[in-house]
Amino acid sequence: MNIGDAAKASGLPSKTIRYYEDIGLLVPPRTANGYRDFGPREINILTFLARARALGFTIEECRALLALWQDTDRSSADVRRIAQTHLEEIDRKIADLRDMRATLAHLVHCCAGDDRPDCPILDSLARGDPAG
């Protein structure tokens, strides 16, 4: 299977697949003409990576998860620890975004949004109060 078909099968762009090889996440064999040759094993890895990335795991977390996946002597505790840490990171990001959202929504709400220059959004950015 060529890289284009592997891309379709995994949902990852060809560019990304080459990049993943570059950074050592997989090593697809090559055919006589130098083309990468993706078999079921490689497609599995790519699909695994696509799903892990979709859950927001970093590349290094993906690398660790992949290693655990391929290690039949793993402890599920190791997997869970990575996922738990990532979950906490996600919670932190959500909290940050919610704070931003609250402030911003309030400012947008307070702004007339007409052709006059008075603007509580700019006032708040300039003065630091939450508008009001």
Place this chain on the structure above:
Amino acid sequence: MNIGDAAKASGLPSKTIRYYEDIGLLVPPRTANGYRDFGPREINILTFLARARALGFTIEECRALLALWQDTDRSSADVRRIAQTHLEEIDRKIADLRDMRATLAHLVHCCAGDDRPDCPILDSLARGDPAG
């Protein structure tokens, strides 16, 4: 005022302030020895930028907001439009993170996290089901 004091006054690292000058967000004058010289006007700009960045606006959005702030003939509608667009972006991000969080929390919950290899997290990444 030297860059170190401007950093303290604005809450931005000196490195970031130099970077902001590099990309044309402000042009602090220089003293005879070549040091940047920050006055109230520059500190205002830096503080404005720090707050806008803290609300998650991109640098280009900050540039636009700064221009509007400095334009006394602006329409508040232009400011509001930028903020509204950014608010929608934040909502999209929160939604994405919440989806991730839901899936991940479920997987973490299902994983025993002990010294055995069986792991619904890896199973889900490998097979694509949401575990169960």
Place this chain on the structure above:
DNA sequence: CTTGACCTTCCAGTGACTGGAAGGACTATC
């Protein structure tokens, strides 16, 4: 006169790709 803390510029690296150029390989058609 030296020490140490500041300042300067410039270059390189981060994370995770993405775009594009230059060129080789394969397939189909004439």
Place this chain on the structure above:
DNA sequence: GATAGTCCTTCCAGTCACTGGAAGGTCAAG
């Protein structure tokens, strides 16, 4: 066998918003 078009290859550069570090100039204190 020539040609066209689509694939594949590698390599280099760019993205975003900084951040780290090297090499060197400046300044105030002792």
